[in-house]
Structure formats: structure tokens, C-alpha cells
Amino acid sequence: MxxxxxxxxxxxxxxxxxxxxxxxxxxVQFYKAAFGAKELLRVAHPKRKAEQELPLILSAxxxxxxxxxxxxxxxxxxxxxGSAVASGGGILLRLEAEDVDxxxxxxxxxxxxxxxxxxxxxxxxxxxxxxxxxVVWAIAAVDKKCPEAEA
Amino acid sequence: MxxxxxxxxxxxxxxxxxxxxxxxxxxVQFYKAAFGAKELLRVAHPKRKAEQELPLILSAxxxxxxxxxxxxxxxxxxxxxGSAVASGGGILLRLEAEDVDxxxxxxxxxxxxxxxxxxxxxxxxxxxxxxxxxVVWAIAAVDKKCPEAEA
Numbered sequence: 001m002x003x004x005x006x007x008x009x010x011x012x013x014x015x016x017x018x019x020x021x022x023x024x025x026x027x028v029q030f031y032k033a034a035f036g037a038k039e040l041l042r043v044a045h046p047k048r049k050a051e052q053e054l055p056l057i058l059s060a061x062x063x064x065x066x067x068x069x070x071x072x073x074x075x076x077x078x079x080x081x082g083s084a085v086a087s088g089g090g091i092l093l094r095l096e097a098e099d100v101d102x103x104x105x106x107x108x109x110x111x112x113x114x115x116x117x118x119x120x121x122x123x124x125x126x127x128x129x130x131x132x133x134x135v136v137w138a139i140a141a142v143d144k145k146c147p148e149a150e151a
Numbered sequence: 152m153x154x155x156x157x158x159x160x161x162x163x164x165x166x167x168x169x170x171x172x173x174x175x176x177x178x179v180q181f182y183k184a185a186f187g188a189k190e191l192l193r194v195a196h197p198k199r200k201a202e203q204e205l206p207l208i209l210s211a212x213x214x215x216x217x218x219x220x221x222x223x224x225x226x227x228x229x230x231x232x233g234s235a236v237a238s239g240g241g242i243l244l245r246l247e248a249e250d251v252d253x254x255x256x257x258x259x260x261x262x263x264x265x266x267x268x269x270x271x272x273x274x275x276x277x278x279x280x281x282x283x284x285x286v287v288w289a290i291a292a293v294d295k296k297c298p299e300a301e302a
Contacts, residue, residue: 030261065248
């Protein structure tokens with residue numbers, strides 16, 4: 001239950017692994033073999049053209065036990081998501097909220113650095129901050145509680 | 152519901168942020184201010200002596216919306232947990248399972264590197280693997296389903 005919903009309508013987050021070298025598919029297969037992951041959903045890049053080397057997998061949602069892991073191909077550095085990758089680690093936290101702008105402002109006021117402005121990207125409104133401890137939070141708008149987060 | 156429980160008794164995972172420089176407390180305060188995090192639980196190092204610079208916070212469990220984030224002080228490099236930190240990122244995934252050894256073996260067979268053997272540490276049995284995509288999984292034994300993972 002999203003009983004902590006505050007004025008920013010913050011619902012929860014899922015870890016997202018951003019994989020370089022077009023290896024998101026390999027990562028999905030690995031998590032299936034290693035941890036019995038089940039693939040719930042896959043979103044491919046709508047503009048993908050092979051010669052442009054745009055990512056094949058925008059987001060694959062895996063369920064591992066009772067938890068969720070998102071796996072994405074990394075955009076190349078020229079792409080809009082070049083700032084998405086935390087230093088080295090490759091894991092960012094995708095946070096869902098009703099009011100992306102309010103979450104960004106509150107995080108910035110607390111000391112986070114805004115690394116991606118609020119934009120209308122595929123699938124909704126997004127923004128991005130890097131917190132003082134190196135964690136990148138991708139903040140995405142949702143209209144309502146995310147049912148999977150409560151499974 | 153841990154309806155994906157396989158033969159390894161894999162229940163689910165939580166992201167764990169390992170913070171260098173004894174700043175886990177600062178991180179906890181930041182997440183409270185930025186995202187309205189609530190602190191559910193804190194485990195301090197039982198052997199901590201100030202002059203040894205052992206970590207103050209072994210694990211602080213935060214709830215952000217409906218999700219959980221663990222925050223820990225980083226052990227110094229001489230410590231048993233020097234291998235815990237993923238390359239640069241600081242986030243590892245703490246996976247709970249009924250049979251740590253079976254999970255480790257299955258992950259290794261799928262291509263993960265074992266970076267921490269199965270040991271009896273504070274709070275139970277632990278092991279650690281780094282997967283081919285740079286993610287470190289700390290695998291911890293639990294006797295039963297973790298109720299918080301379903302909240």
C-alpha cells in the first residue's frame with residue numbers, strides 16, 4: 001500500500017540496470033538463468049534503426065522473487081539519456097510519482113543535482129537527479145498507484 | 152506474495168547503498184528530506200570502536216513510498232566487506248533466499264563471479280556474487296518470507 005504518499009505523490013521506485021554495448025538482452029537471459037527471473041513487460045525503442053545503434057530495449061521489466069528489476073540498453077553518449085548512468089555502477093533508481101516537478105524540486109532543495117530536466121519522453125513525464133551519494137534517480141510520472149509495486 | 156519461490160527459495164531483493172566516508176547517517180537524513188523516507192530499522196555494527204573506524208551503520212532500512220532502500224556505511228578496504236561495492240556505483244542488490252548456497256551455485260553456473268564465499272556473518276548466512284553486468288548481489292539467508300517485501 002502506498003501509505004507514505006506525500007504531497008509529491010511519491011509512490012515507490014524500482015532499480016533499473018542500464019547495460020552498455022547492447023547487452024540488455026543478454027542481461028535479461030542471465031537473470032532468467034541465474035535467479036529464475038520472469039519477464040513481465042518489454043518496451044522497445046520506437047525509433048530504433050539498426051544503423052543508428054539506438055537501443056533495442058528501452059525497458060524490460062523482470063520479476064525476481066517478489067521484487068522488480070528493470071533492464072535497459074544504454075543510450076550512446078550523444079543520446080538524451082547519456083546522463084542516466086551513475087558513476088560506473090549502471091544501476092539507477094526509477095522512482096514513480098504523481099508530481100515529477102514537485103519531487104525534483106524537493107530533492108534539489110535537499111541537495112540533489114538536477115541532471116535531466118522534466119521532459120515529455122516516451123511513456124510519460126520524466127526528470128532526473130543525482131543525489132549527494134552518487135545515486136541517480138529517474139523520476140517518472142504515474143497517474144495512480146503502481147499495482148506491481150504492491151505484489 | 153513470493154509466488155516465484157523456486158527450488159533455491161529465492162524471495163526477493165532490496166537495493167543497498169554502500170556509502171563511503173562514514174556518511175550513511177547523512178544519506179539517511181537526505182532521503183528523509185528529499186523523498187520523505189521513513190526509517191524502519193537500523194542495525195549498528197556490534198564491534199564498533201571509534202578508533203578502529205568500523206562502520207557505524209551496518210544497515211538502515213528506509214521506506215520510500217512503497218519501496219525499500221537499505222543504506223550502509225562502507226567497510227574500509229581491509230574489512231570483510233571490501234568486495235561489497237560494485238564498480239563505482241555504490242549500489243548492490245541484497246537478495247534474500249532460503250538456500251544461499253544453492254542461489255550462489257546457480258548464479259555461478261549462469262556466469263556470475265563469486266566475490267564473497269558463504270559465511271556466517273552478523274545476522275545470518277551471507278554470500279556475494281558479481282554478475283556479468285557489474286551488479287553485485289549480496290545473498291542473505293532468511294527462514295521465511297520477508298513480510299516487508301510485500302507491503
